[in-house]
Structure formats: C-alpha cells, structure tokens
Amino acid sequence: MGRYGANLALKAARLALRLSQDGFAERLGSHMREHLELNVAPSGNLVGMWERGETRPGLAYRQGLTSFTGMSEFDLGLATAPATAHAPKEDDTNRRELLMGSAVTAGAALIGLPITASLGPADLQRPTPQLVAELHRLADLHRDWLYEHGASTQVQRGIAQLLNRSSALLAHASSEAMRRDVLGAISDISGVAAYTCRDLGLHTEADQHYVTGVQAAQAAGAHDLAGHLVVRMAGHQVERRQPEQILAHLETASRIGTFTPRQVSNQRAIAAWAHAIRGDDASVRRLVGDAETAFVAPSRAQGTATWQSRHVHESELFSLTGAALATLAEVKPQHAPEAISRLTRALSLLGGGFSRNAILDHLSLAEAYLAAHQLQPALDAAHQAREMSHNVSSRLVSNRLLIVSGKLRAHSRAGDVADFIHLIEGNR
Incomplete structure (x- = not known):
C-alpha cells in the first residue's frame, strides 16, 4: 500500500x-x-x-x-467526490433528460435540422478522419467501462456529450464520404447510449437510442452495424420478457446485415432465451445446439469490430445459453443441471474479477440452483453477486438482486436466507 x-x-x-x-x-x-x-x-x-x-x-x-x-478526475480516483443534493427520483429525472436530450439532438441532425443543444467551439469544427476515430475510441472506452462497471454518472454524461458532439459535426462534413463516417460514429455512440439506458432501467429511452443508431447506420451504408443494433434490440426484449419481439427483431436483423458465424451463434442463443420464456424446451435445445455449431464454424471475416467483440466471446455463449436454460428450468426443473454447468463454465471463462456480467451470471446461477432445489449453493451464488455488486453502478444488477431475493422468500424460515433478504430489501 x-x-x-x-x-x-x-x-x-x-x-x-x-x-x-x-x-x-x-x-x-x-x-x-x-x-x-x-x-x-x-x-x-x-x-x-x-x-x-x-x-x-x-x-x-x-x-x-x-x-x-474521457473520464473525470473523480471517476479516475484523482479527486474527491463532488457534492450532490439530488434525491434518487431527481437523479432518475436528470438521467432521463440528459440521455434523451442527446437522442433528440442526434435525431435532429439525421434529418438536417439545426442543432440547438449548448455546444462549445470544439464541437463546431469541421470533422476529420482523426476526429471521427477519436469519437469511436471514446465510444469504445465508455462501452468497456459500462459492460464492466455499469452506467455510472460519468458514463451517462460522457455518452450524452459524445452524441451531441458527433451530431453537431454532421452539418460540417465537407464530403459525402466524411458525412458517412460521422453517421457511423453517431450510430456507434447511439448503441452505447441505448445500453446505458438499459442498465438504468430506462427502456423507452433505450428504444429511442437504438432507433437513432439503426437509422444513422443505414444512412451511412453500414448495414452490418445496423443489423448488429437490431440484434441488441432483441437482447433488450429479453429483459422485458417479450419473446415475440425478440424473435421479430432477430428476423429483421437477418434481412439487414451480414453476420459472421459467431454473431449468428449469439443470435441463436438469444432466440433460445426467447423460447425459454415460452417454456418451449424442444426449441431451446435445438437453438442451443445451433448456437454451439455456429460458434465453431470457420469464418472468412477479418477481425472483429469493437462494437461486436463482447458478443462473440465463448464466455458470452455459455452465459446466454446457461441463462436461457435457467429460465426454462423455472417451469421444467430437469434443465437446471445443464444451466448450472453452463453458467459455471461462463464464470470460469470470465476469469474472476468484479465485472457486471459476472454478477449477472452469478444471479442466473442462483436461480438455476433454486430450480434444482439446492438452496445452499443458490444462497452462496446470490451472496457472491451481492458482494460483487458493491463494485458496480447498475440499476439492472440491483433489480436482478431484488428478483432473486423474491425467489428466495419461499425459504425465508431459514435464518441465513432471511438475513440475505433483509440485506437486499432493507436497502431499497
């Protein structure tokens, strides 16, 4: 030290x-x-x-x-916390206004309306390839931080600023090629903004950012990025437990973009989850097999774009298929052992740490153990998720902890279970 x-x-x-x-x-x-x-x-x-x-x-x-x-001194551990007097409800309103304001700005830019947001001189400069590359780099940084640690206040502000800045640059593009490049940056950043809203539980706002991102990608001729964002929209519907919308989005994506085998694998795993919500075990088993087959299929693609990289890892394959089987096990418990095996494998591939995705996998694992009537391992996994959650800022994680706490309530006569429920629900 x-x-x-x-x-x-x-x-x-x-x-x-x-x-x-x-x-x-x-x-x-x-x-x-x-x-x-x-x-x-x-x-x-x-x-x-x-x-x-x-x-x-x-x-x-x-x-x-x-x-x-692209982070503040406070978020980098270089300064003390700024004073704040906002209540949680006021914070939610501020987040919604901040992120939706950037969506409106981007939407106005797409249809050629003047940008009315308050922007500094740096935002009014003529775009260059270097500046567009810098926008993508900062989008990547915020995306990585979001997936690891959740939608911190700094991520929210940073993404809103990036989207406002890229939107303002669009009117100053000196050529059609540069215009397409800026549109690609708007699309990329909109995707991160949508996921930020998802993590905050702002589902309607997430939809708006996704739509903006898809429109910008299509205007840029970046059809693969447009298709990718529609797939992410399908993933968003998993959180809302809307299987018909999940499958409809995946079908739409297949008509828009061209996908690598590993991207197809990711889509099959999301489709499996949709059918798990329906309780259709035959379709789940088929799609899990399809996801594994596609994952190991040879690919002629050169490299992986940053915006898709996290969705083509082996850990993601086991995470999604494990969570799908855990969902199915709620109504058909015979699938719980495989769900446990897959989620354990996903956590092993993540290699430890305190990432937001690892927390969500621990919570799915707790649900799978409950479906298998293994109370102590379920409680251990839930406790592990709670301990790890202190390192992230994620409304999605908080809501999932409450859901798991609710499922443990049937066992609340056990003292240690009652203690866990109190820890989770006592802090609401």
Missing part, C-alpha cells in the same frame, strides 16, 4: 481498456503528445506507482488522463 492508498479506480479504467501498465503508459504518452502537445513519455512503472498510491499524477498527467480516458 502506497502513501496515498491504492488507486483502484485508475486500475479499473486501465483494465477496462484491456491494457497492461506498459501499454497504458504508451497509449497515454502518445495521446498527450498528439492531442495536448505535451512532450511526455510515461512508463509502465510510473503507472504502477500511481495505481499503488506511491505517488500521484501531477497537473499535466491529470489533464492527460482525463483527456485520454
């Missing part, structure tokens, strides 16, 4: 970028030299010292870290 205390927030930001300390230092130095005109060359050892709290970044590096990550 260093003299200032370990900076876990800075470390988490680095890990969200999937960078070693040396890699983070190299990227940070390059960004500061190119974008801030600061002649610095930080080392991996220096980054390690910051993370361990042995020293703290000076003013120039603080500026570089916030510019490079």
